[in-house]
Amino acid sequence: xxxxxxxxxxxxxxxxxxxxxxxxxxxxxxxxxxxxxxxxxxxxxxxxxxxxxxxxxxxxxxxxxxxxxxxxxxxxxxxxxxxxxxxxxxxxxxxxxxxxxxxxxxxxxxxxxxxxxxxxxxxxxxxxxxxxxxxxxxxxxxxxxxxxxxxxxxxxxxxxxxxxxxxxxxxxxxxxxxxxxxxxxxxxxxxxxxxxxxxxxxxxxxxxxxxxxxxxxxxxxxxxxxxxxxxxxxxxxxxxxxxxxxxxxxxxxxxxxxxxxxxxxxxxxxxxxxxxxxxxxxxxxxxxxxxx
Numbered sequence: 001x002x003x004x005x006x007x008x009x010x011x012x013x014x015x016x017x018x019x020x021x022x023x024x025x026x027x028x029x030x031x032x033x034x035x036x037x038x039x040x041x042x043x044x045x046x047x048x049x050x051x052x053x054x055x056x057x058x059x060x061x062x063x064x065x066x067x068x069x070x071x072x073x074x075x076x077x078x079x080x081x082x083x084x085x086x087x088x089x090x091x092x093x094x095x096x097x098x099x100x101x102x103x104x105x106x107x108x109x110x111x112x113x114x115x116x117x118x119x120x121x122x123x124x125x126x127x128x129x130x131x132x133x134x135x136x137x138x139x140x141x142x143x144x145x146x147x148x149x150x151x152x153x154x155x156x157x158x159x160x161x162x163x164x165x166x167x168x169x170x171x172x173x174x175x176x177x178x179x180x181x182x183x184x185x186x187x188x189x190x191x192x193x194x195x196x197x198x199x200x201x202x203x204x205x206x207x208x209x210x211x212x213x214x215x216x217x218x219x220x221x222x223x224x225x226x227x228x229x230x231x232x233x234x235x236x237x238x239x240x241x242x243x244x245x246x247x248x249x250x251x252x253x254x255x256x257x258x259x260x261x262x263x264x265x266x267x268x269x270x271x272x273x274x275x276x277x278x279x280x281x282x283x284x285x286x287x288x289x290x291x292x
Contacts (some may be wrong), residue, residue, distance in 0.1 A: 010182060043135060056116035056142070063118065065153040067108060071104060075168075076164060077091060107219075116142070121244060126143075127276055147153055149244070150249075154249050173262075194276075199276075200276060240268065256277065
C-alpha cells in the first residue's frame with residue numbers, strides 16, 4: 001500500500017504546473033509550501049522565435065472566429081423570430097443567447113487552454129497582463145489575433161446571409177432604448193469584472209497546487225459567468241464584455257448605430273478587467289503585502 005500511495009503522489013506531481021489562462025511558469029507543491037511564481041517579463045523577445053507563440057495566436061484567432069460565428073447567428077435567429085411573430089417564444093430567446101455565449105466560451109476555453117490559455121477576449125488578456133501573467137508582447141499579439149478572428153467570424157455570417165445580416169442588426173452591440181450611456185458603461189464594467197474575477201479565481205495557481213481538479217474544471221465557471229452576465233445585461237447593451245466581439249460585429253455591420261456607443265464596449269471591459277485584476281491580486285491574494 002505504501003508503494004501505491006507513493007506512485008499516486010508522484011503521478012499527481014509529475015507534470016510541471018502551468019497557469020491555464022496565463023503563460024508564466026508555475027511551481028507545483030502542497031498549498032502550505034506554495035511559492036508565488038515570478039511575474040512574466042514585460043518584454044520577452046525569445047517568444048518571437050518560438051513556434052508555440054504563433055501557434056497560441058492562431059488558436060486565439062480560430063477560437064474567436066468560431067465564437068462570433070455561432071453567437072452572431074444565434075442573436076440573428078432570435079431577432080428574426082421577434083420580427084416575424086412579435087415575440088421570441090418560438091426560438092431560444094434571451095436565455096438561449098446567453099447559453100450560446102456561455103456554452104461557446106466553456107467549449108473554446110476547454111479546447112484552447114493548453115495552447116494559448118483560452119483568453120478569447122482582449123479584456124481577459126488585459127487583466128492577466130496587468131497581473132503579470134503574460135508579457136506585453138504576447139498580450140498585444142493575442143488582442144490583435146482575437147480582433148481579427150472576430151471580424152472574420154462576423155464576416156462569414158454576413159457572407160452566408162447578407163440581406164438578413166443587415167436587416168437583423170448583425171449582432172452589433174448598442175445601448176438599447178430606455179437606457180443611458182452611463183447605464184451601458186456601468187453594465188459593461190460590472191459584467192467584465194465578474195468574468196475576469198472568475199477567470200482569476202478559476203485558474204489560481206495556488207488553488208491548483210492544493211486541488212488537482214481546479215484546472216480541469218476551470219472552463220465551467222468561466223462559461224457560466226458569461227452565461228449569467230448575458231442574462232442580466234442583454235436588455236441593456238446586448239452584452240459586450242468582450243471588445244473583440246463588439247469590434248467584429250461593428251466593423252461588418254458598419255452602420256452608424258453600431259459606432260455611436262462603440263467606445264463603451266472598449267472602455268467598460270478594460271476598466272472592469274483592471275478592477276478585477278487589482279481586487280484579486282491585492283485583496284484576495286495580498287501579493288503586494290507578502291514577504292519576499
